[in-house]
Every structure is written in C-alpha cells, then in structure tokens.
Amino acid sequence: MTDNNNVWTGVRLDPLDVLFFRDGRPFDAANRVTGGLPNPQTLAGALRTALLANCGEFDFAKFARERKKPQGIQDALKNAGAPDWILKAKFRGPWLYDGRKDLTPELVLPVPAVLSLSTEEDKQWFRRRPLHNNAISRWNKISDEVALPCPLWSEDGEREASAKAPGGFLTLSGIKKFLEGGKPDLEDHRKEEDLFGHDHRTGIVIDGETLTSVDGGIYGIQFLSLKKGVSIYAEICPGAGAPE
Numbered sequence: 001m002t003d004n005n006n007v008w009t010g011v012r013l014d015p016l017d018v019l020f021f022r023d024g025r026p027f028d029a030a031n032r033v034t035g036g037l038p039n040p041q042t043l044a045g046a047l048r049t050a051l052l053a054n055c056g057e058f059d060f061a062k063f064a065r066e067r068k069k070p071q072g073i074q075d076a077l078k079n080a081g082a083p084d085w086i087l088k089a090k091f092r093g094p095w096l097y098d099g100r101k102d103l104t105p106e107l108v109l110p111v112p113a114v115l116s117l118s119t120e121e122d123k124q125w126f127r128r129r130p131l132h133n134n135a136i137s138r139w140n141k142i143s144d145e146v147a148l149p150c151p152l153w154s155e156d157g158e159r160e161a162s163a164k165a166p167g168g169f170l171t172l173s174g175i176k177k178f179l180e181g182g183k184p185d186l187e188d189h190r191k192e193e194d195l196f197g198h199d200h201r202t203g204i205v206i207d208g209e210t211l212t213s214v215d216g217g218i219y220g221i222q223f224l225s226l227k228k229g230v231s232i233y234a235e236i237c238p239g240a241g242a243p244e
Contacts, residue, residue: 013232018223044091088239100229108169116163125183128152199223
C-alpha cells in the first residue's frame with residue numbers, strides 16, 4: 001500500500017465498439033436520442049464503478065439492498081465494502097486523445113467560443129476581445145451603482161464578417177497560444193469529423209414479460225463512433241491507501 005493522495009494518473013480509454021452517453025432526459029418510444037461525448041459526471045461514475053468492480057471487496061448486490069435504506073449514498077457504499085481510497089478518489093476529464101496514424105499523439109480541447117475562422121480559401125483566425133470601457137459612450141454604466149462588463153468586439157469587423165465558429169478542437173499547442181493572448185495556427189485545428197462520427201440506428205421496445213415488441217414502440221438512437229486511434233482520456237487521483 002502507498003499514499004497516492006494528490007498523485008494524478010492518466011487513463012486512456014480505447015472503445016471496442018460504438019459508444020452511447022446521454023443526459024437525464026426521458027427516453028421512450030417515438031424519441032430520437034442523441035449521444036455525444038460523456039460529461040464529467042458520467043465519466044466519474046463509470047471509472048468509480050470500474051474501480052469498485054476490480055477491488056475485490058465491494059458487494060454490488062449488498063449495495064443495491066443498502067440503497068433502499070434511508071441513508072446517504074456514501075454510507076450505502078461503505079456498508080457494501082467500498083474502500084475509502086475509492087470513495088475519496090477524484091477525477092478529471094474527459095478529453096479526446098488524438099493518436100491517429102501519422103500525427104503527433106496529443107490531447108485536444110474544444111475551440112474557445114471567442115475564436116472564428118474565415119470561410120475563404122485563405123483561411124484566417126479571428127479573435128473577439130473585450131472592448132475598452134470608454135470605446136462606447138456610457139456602455140459601462142447603467143447607473144452610478146451598476147456597471148456592465150466590457151462587450152466582446154471584433155478585431156476586424158469587415159474581414160471577420162464571413163468568418164464562422166469552426167467547431168472542432170484545438171491541440172494543446174493551439175490552446176497555449178490562445179491562453180497567451182494570441183491565435184492558433186491552422187494546423188492546430190482538428191475537425192469533429194476527423195475525430196469521430198455518428199452511427200444512427202432504429203430499435204423497438206421489448207416487453208419484459210412477454211418478450212415481444214411493444215405496439216408503436218419504435219425509437220431512434222445516435223451512437224458515438226470514435227475514429228481509429230482516437231481515445232477518451234481522463235485522470236484519476238485515488239485517496240490515501242490506494243494500491244500501487
């Protein structure tokens with residue numbers, strides 16, 4: 001055993017099939033449900049469940065019984081044998097890891113919303129910045145007590161008119177240039193379609209008792225399909241006492 005507190009470990013998750021992550025909205029017949037990238041809560045829940053499944057001490061059946069009792073989820077986990085180092089684990093992510101062939105493997109992050117890319121052949125990045133308070137008369141004052149934040153303003157309004165939010169992702173090199181006040185290079189940009197696609201399928205609802213299809217129970221679903229070499233990356237910081 002060792003004290004791994006505050007030591008972060010990177011985890012690369014390579015899918016074996018298409019993926020499906022969704023939010024808490026109802027999902028029933030006649031709906032078309034879209035699944036995109038996992039949110040942080042989904043990722044943390046999946047990783048914590050995987051740790052519990054592999055620790056050898058946790059009893060999932062007992063946890064299901066404990067959850068029916070009037071107690072918090074932490075108490076239910078402890079009573080089912082969850083070790084403290086898993087309960088106190090912290091998680092970061094998810095991010096996409098671009099490890100496609102012929103490219104330098106690296107993490108990619110979503111393009112910041114203040115960046116736009118021209119649609120002309122000679123593509124160029126544009127960046128909106130906070131306008132100085134005095135540039136618009138009385139902008140920064142609603143009253144003597146209330147002030148507005150500076151508006152975001154185009155660097156070159158006429159040239160930026162044809163620019164659009166490009167979507168997609170930036171390499172860490174591009175993000176570094178952005179955080180330093182500059183703009184990324186074109187080669188720092190990764191399009192969504194280069195990293196993942198979507199698999200659309202139609203299914204039917206099956207009655208659990210008769211094992212037959214339910215009348216009118218047709219639904220649509222959209223799966224996430226990562227390109228070959230693209231993974232989901234996350235980081236785990238286990239609590240004190242975690243195994244090496």
